Each structure stands twice: as C-alpha cells, then as structure tokens.
Amino acid sequence: MIRILIVEDQKIMQKYFEYLIESNKEFQHVQTIADANDAIKVCNSTKVDLVLMDVQTSHNHDGLSAGKEIREAHPKTKVLIITSLIDPEVLARAKTGCADSLWYKDHGDEEILDVIHQTLEGKRVFPDVSPNVQLNWIQSDEISPRQLEMLRLYIKGFSYSEIAKKMGCSTAGVRWNFQEMISKTGYSCKEDLIAAALESKLLVTTLK
Template sequence: MIRVLIVEDQKIMQKYFEYLIENNKEEFQHVQTIADAYEAIKICSKTRVDLVLMDVQTFHNHDGLKAGKEIKEAHPKIKVLIVTSLIDPEVLARAKSGSADSLWYKDHGDEEILDVIRRTLEGQRVFPDISPDVQLNCIQSDEISPRQLEMLRLYIKGMSYSEIAKKMGCSTAGVRWNFQEMISKAGYSCKEDLIAAALESKLLVTTLK
C-alpha cells in the first residue's frame, strides 16, 4: 500500500487530491493533508511516507520545490511529485534539477494525473518537455525570449535596469530596449500592464520563500 502525503493550500484542490487517493484505496493510503510545504519536511522525518503530492506555492508562500529537495536529500526512497498551476519555466527547470521526481500541471484529468503518479512510483521521471504557453494580449508567451523573461523576473523582484544589466552582462540601454520590445510586441501601453499580465497568468512567480 502506497502511503501518500498531500501538500496543498487550496481547499478545492485538497479535496480533489483526497478524492483521487480515496477512490483508489486498493493502491493508496491517505496519510494526511497539510497546507505548508515546510511542515511536510517534518512529517516525512517522523512518519512513513512513500509519495509526497505537493504544490509549489503553499501556505505562507513556502516553496514546495525547496521542501521537495530537502525531502529527497534526507529520504531518497520517498517520491516527490509536484502538481502545480504555475507555468513559470523556472519552476519546471528547478523541478528537473533535483527538487522533484516528477512534475505535472493541475488542469489535466484524473487518469492523466494517476498515470503520472504510478509512473513516478515505478521510478520514472515524468516532466513536460516545456512549460505551457499563455496569451499575453497580442502574443503567446513563447514569443518572449527566456532572456527577456529573466529580465522581467529580476525587475519584478525589485532590481533596477542598471542592476539587471550588471547581473546579465549587458548594457542598461540593452535592458531598456528589451523591455520596450516586450511591451510593444504584446501590445501593452506600459511595463506595468506587462508585469500585471505575467503575474496574473502565472507565467512568472516571484513570491516563493
């Protein structure tokens, strides 16, 4: 019997994951549902858990990927499956680099999620090839380059154009040009509209602790 710990702070998703587990009692046993990824680290140290089904952005904005990495390092036999609605490419890259055994997105059906769970438990690493695209006014998000997305991420985190330029090895004028190109290409009137759209669509997440 596979013992499953659910880490999710949204009530509706808690109920959904509990339904998946309870509806397959011949395979899975529900250990507990918690809202805080950091609490999962403590539970895995005290209780037998085979699979952690975890969101990225949990209670207090605690980082499910950071918690997943700590769990995997301390308990290599525990499988960590990240299930998220965040399409930020950095989330997928971090998950692949050692913070999770697998990652999948929430807007998929029961059978697809269960298939990812089973494959993960069999030892497979299951990840999408790329993050999904979203509409940003006139364009799809894949029309913004990874370098431009990183500039936008750094700006949202509070860095100035000159600080971004220094970090990314380019000129301040180059950073300004990239912002103007993103704003113009997407058809926004100012960078504030671009930032709002990127955050609302979950293309970028900068609040994880």
C-alpha cells in the same frame, strides 16, 4: 499499501486529491497539509511513499525547496510536484533534484493517476517545456528566456542598471528589451505587461 502525503493549500484541490487517493484501494492517505515546511517534518516522523507537493503553499513556502530536502533525506520517498505555475523556472528547478515528476494542474495532458503510477515505478515524468499562455497579442514563448529573466528581476525590485550588471549587458540594452516586450505584446505600458505576467502565473517571485 502506498502511503501518500498531500501538500496543497487550496481547499478544492485538497478535496480532489483526497478523493483520488481514498477511492483507490492501493493508496493510503497519510495526511493533508497546507505548508511545504510541514511536509519535511511529516516525512521525518512517518513513512511516506509519495508526496503530492504544491509549489506555492501556505505562507508562500516553496514546495520545490521542500521537495529537494525530502528527496535528499529520504531517497525512497517520491516527490510529485503539482502546480498551476507555468513559470519556466519552476520546471527547470523541478528537474534539478527538487522532484521525481511534475504535473500541471491547469495545463497537463496526462491524467494525474497515470503520472502517480509512473512516478512510483521509478520513471521521471516531466514536460519538455512549460505551457504557453496568451499575453495580449502573442503567446508567452515569443518572449525570450533572457527577456523573461529581465522581467523577473525588475519585479523583484532591480533597477535597469542593476539588471544590466547582473546579466552582463548595457542599461540601454535592458531598456530596449523592455520596449520590445511591450511592443510585441501590445500592452500600453510596462506595468500592464507585468500585471499580465503575474496574473497568468508566467512569473512567480514570491516563494520563500
């Protein structure tokens, strides 16, 4: 039997994944936990074939970091990241050793069972790009990756001058990029743009 660990802090998704696993005769439900840090302990103490791993878990603990640690310590254990965060950085990190596959909760075209089976067969299942969301007048892919990074740094508390130094440009260049983002999206101010980016889960800056 294929032993599956669920790491998910939302009750409704916990119940969904539990039903999915327990109604399938080839799967065995090992445990459901809400904290990614506890997933490492479970995998160290018992046999797990597949971890269904959320990204943003209890206490904002990072499922991607936990996934990387599990994969390095237990090469035979597969990690399938399940997330509603469409932040492009999440997808990029997942592809660089933090997961075997990734499935979007709210945006995935493929059925989760198909992704589970493909992952267990040794396939790496990742979308080419993260999903788009509407930001007032535009789609999120109309904001460049560089502009998204500037926005991410600003949300983390960096000033325009600190962002400029970090990204190798002028303070005036950072200011121009923010003005362009506000103009393209049609928001009245920078704060409205930031609120929309966070609410849509286009950016996540709280993972520990």
